[in-house]
Amino acid sequence: MSQPRRTSRRRAWTVLTLPALLCVLAACSGGPVSGKGAGGAAPRASETPSGPPGTLFDNFHYSGPDDPSLAANGWQVRTGGGGPGIKDTWSTAGASFPSDATAQGGRILQLQSSTDGTVQGTRQVEVQSTGTSLFTGTFAARVHFSDKPTSGRDGDHVVETFFPISASDSSTKYSELDYEYLPNGGWGSVGPQLDTTSWYKADPPDRVTHALKRHLEGWHTLMVTAMDGKVTYSLDGKKLFTSSGKYVPREKMDIHFSNWFIDLPFTGGTRTWDMKVNWFYYKADEAVSEADVQKAVDGFYGAGTNYVNTVPKS
Incomplete structure (x- = not known):
């Protein structure tokens, strides 16, 4: 069951360093910026990015949260306050x-x-888009879900998520x-469970949801197609739910990937939970x-293209 509602979900913007700010300004005046390649080469500006109109693709070839090309390509790592989960x-x-080696292209x-079961010892993580808001069309991401912690004792109510969402x-x-994977359940449900949820209003909550009760450890292609008055969620090419x-x-909407805790069910030792993202793809105003989608992604990898944004500005 999807959670009652996220409180103060965003916007705690990170403070850009001077190099990052200069890179953002350069991107605004000179076109999208290509992400770093596997060899760690400096980002290069692209006057005419490859890819058909209305396409956004990123395979996250960056050096770290402070890589200027991450901000220039319209992403930020969240900091500061608010929910969901353990606030602030x-x-x-x-x-990172x-x-x-398990990912397409070898980078994630x-x-x-x-x-550790305390607020002071908890760190949640979210990466969200900032530069290009997306509306109807096809949203897709290759995501690796975890059923167990990478280290430490199992049992946390963790939520591994991918979702487009309004800015406010x-x-x-x-x-x-929403896609929300709860390997150990939460909000009264017993996991594992993948919730797919379409929202009309945040407060009071007004949404429709579907739960898939299945272990999903490993890589999966998650897709949302929003076209012609309906939204269809699919997992590895198989339809799950339509609203x-x-x-x-x-x-x-902005795009978010996040990994967070519903609550702190026990103390006693630190545990870590990993979620991975291989790539993100969006095609405006088309059901793909x-x-x-995989054919297009393969084409970008084959051409050595790490980032494309030909979505019209509005």
């Missing part, structure tokens, strides 16, 4: 971009949250489309099949 425990410490975004919870056209009526996007 958001930290850049859990975000390591090599991973890793989101590692940790806790108080918006009159609030929109949110319609008022439970569809009504305004542009899982096979065609």
